Amino acid sequence: MTDLVEPIYGGLPDNWSLTTIKELVLSCDADIQTGPFGTMLHAESYVPSGTPVVAVKHLGDNRLLHEDLPRISPDDCERLSRYALCEGDIVFGRKGAVERRAYIKSSEEGWLQGSDCIRVRFNRNNISPKYISYVLGSSAYRKWIERNAQGATMPSLNQEIIGRIPLPIPPLPEQRAIARILGSLDDKIELNRRMNETLEAIARAIFKSWFVDFDPVRAKAEGREPAGMDAETAGLFPDSFEETELGLVPKGWRVGSFEETIELIGGGTPKTSNPEYWNGDIPWFSIVDAPRNGDVFVIDTMKMITKRGIEDSSARLLPRGTTIISARGTIGKCALVGVEMAMNQSCYGIRGKDNRGNYFTFFAVRNLVSELQRSTHGSVFDTITRETFIRVKSIIVPFELTQKFDEKISSFMERIIMNLQESKNLIAIRDFLLPKLISGELVNDCSVAKEVI
Template identity: 30%
Template sequence: MSFDEVFLEELAAPTKNSVVGGPFGSNLVSKDYVSKGIPVIRGQNMGGRWVGGEFVFVSPEKADSLNPNKARPGDLVFTQRGTLGQVAIVPMSPYSEYIISQSQMKVTLDSTKADVNFLYYAFRSPEQLEYIKNTAIQTGVPHTNLGILKKTPIRIPSLGAQRKIAAVLGSFDDRITLLRETNATLEAIAQALFKSWFVDFDPVRAKMEGRAPEGMDEASAALFPDALEESELGWVPKGWRNVSLKEAVSIHDSKRVPLSGQEREKRRGPYPYYGAAALMDTVDDYLFDGVFLLTGEDGSVADTNGYPIMQYVWGKFWVNNHAHILQGKDGVATEHVMLAMQRTNITPYITGAVQAKLSQTNMWRINFLKPTREVAEHFAALLEPLFVRFRHNAEQAQTLSALRDTLLPRLISGQLRLPEAQAATEAAVGGALQA
């Protein structure tokens, strides 16, 4: 397979405004945003293969005044400043046009020369990311510009080969997306069940009204009381208690060991190394083995709405000293704790004017509605198959992501022949479909 090297501008459509940046300066500011209309593509809409997420909008009239800055389905959008190297495709739906923000650039490709999916993956390759990094303007906030983008060299094969390569890589992303959507559905089922039992008290209210709880067998229904009683925090099912979170979880903070960046560099390995809010690295050993809930102790503690930043983790891993390490106890599942915390605003428990902190002492002030042990164990039994599947799907997605990232640079550069890549893809993705 032969490849030609061209500049990106040579692949742009031969039309006006096929390669443009966002509106200049005051042409688009926050006061222009309205509740609905034409969506604006900003950095937070650029996290994946497709432009998406939560949008802000401008009126159709404002959008028409920014007509040169419009992006449409099939366009490629690039980050100009901020997280350099981001690239995403404008999807076919749900919107027919967008406005790009001041920090983005868009390219409309000539479909007779280039396949948009191939170009997306080409710009995801290590070689292209390194080029973007090396050509960035370092004055002030690192950034790039249209001139640099237009003159970015790209190696491309024939249009047919581009489409085949993109199809191979796209099959991985399609399967990964499906796995993640399935996990979102599994978590939504768990959240709905939690709300029914522990927020709305549906089984209890049904029994109070002389009805059988919906979708529940007689033995399960017998676990629930048939009355509410008043507590210091409101009405709760009889026999249930509002307690300190400490009565529902065990904490393993004493086992934490922070490792500096230099230490981690020397200790590369297969085990995840977690910080307060995210996976930070991998190391050669582990401190924990099992299913745990991590919640930030300092730094990244809560989101903008005051809800805790948490990580549901499992297997063998290491944690630094910026996250609390929790597990459910006394019949309460770790997932039960997670579902309860997801609905808990922790703003009253956070301290620190400069850096947010959720101390262990303050965390124990968080309220937890603790049912009888029998109800907690029954809920845990219902959650278990949901989260076994959730963990399996997440592991499959991680495996497919790693294989895609291994194949990507070799395919984009022509080092790997298409038949070999297609066979590897069929084995990996086909296996994931059957699992």
């Protein structure tokens, strides 16, 4: 049946085969499992601590996203054991972002696939799951899945569609070699991601210590020197508290509207029907471009617009260091602008007034997200408006301290953006090599690919 497989990867070497996941299932080299029915796994079954359950929202680019994972008890885990994931499984989403998939790592073995997922498991004696996971990241595959997914409004997948996915299969040693080459790039990208998480956590901890827990004030009130702080910075903190509507705050600081401390910037969308406005060199931010919490910055976007698109719309260029917050739909997602860009009208750009630090403003906004969400407007769906920022109360921190905070964490934040840029370059190299490797173009000389790395 190989001659019926759509040849989306171009010509292949003679010793390669072109097959489908269905053919691999029939030859016992693969197995497909749809997640449990919704009646088998209810939201009320989730517990604070237990086995994670993977939903479509947890599928990233060949990896699982570990944020907000629901969990189930040992009893439910045993009852649903047929849906347990193993290292090397590849998990697809049944609805929504059907081009995404996740390769299950050893540390994720035993987690459960949710009802909106489909997993494929391969016979490792003949197939390298890691190799297959990279094939499923190729532009040829992405175009194929977009054409074949069902549903104009909400694309969806099922076992039949997944069974028809075309796969180029080289001999097993070559599969493993290709996976090793691409995996070395992913390892570097993952290392940068973990480093960014650590750096962001340090910066966030300093913000919390200074401006939420008021540790320097408490230290001075007890006659101690604030830890990890030079004398000039320590001198900017008072040594006592006073009562306010928000509770005890450092003496001399006051409570006011958060809107007092910030400048709000609106966004816009150039007419999508005019090609002169799109595919330019100006990044255009929308909610899909929001970074993971650890990455903080956004340096690249899915869509780009032109200078003409800026001029003929309400979109504005946001300078580096501007905070972006999503205001409609998925509200409260935050990002720091890493390169000059525009954004759509579902977001606000935020800059501090009176020389308040850019990094301080970002962490202050993120610290108030829950309060902003509680104060949203909208009869149909929640929306953050300018009125929301006026109604939300916050502690007005002296601008000199916000600048000192920025100085304190600037090296961490600059390292984060450097790591992001390096990862962006590594992704470009990976995506350049990927089609050449899975089409067999570089298979006879993998050293060329290693030299590129």
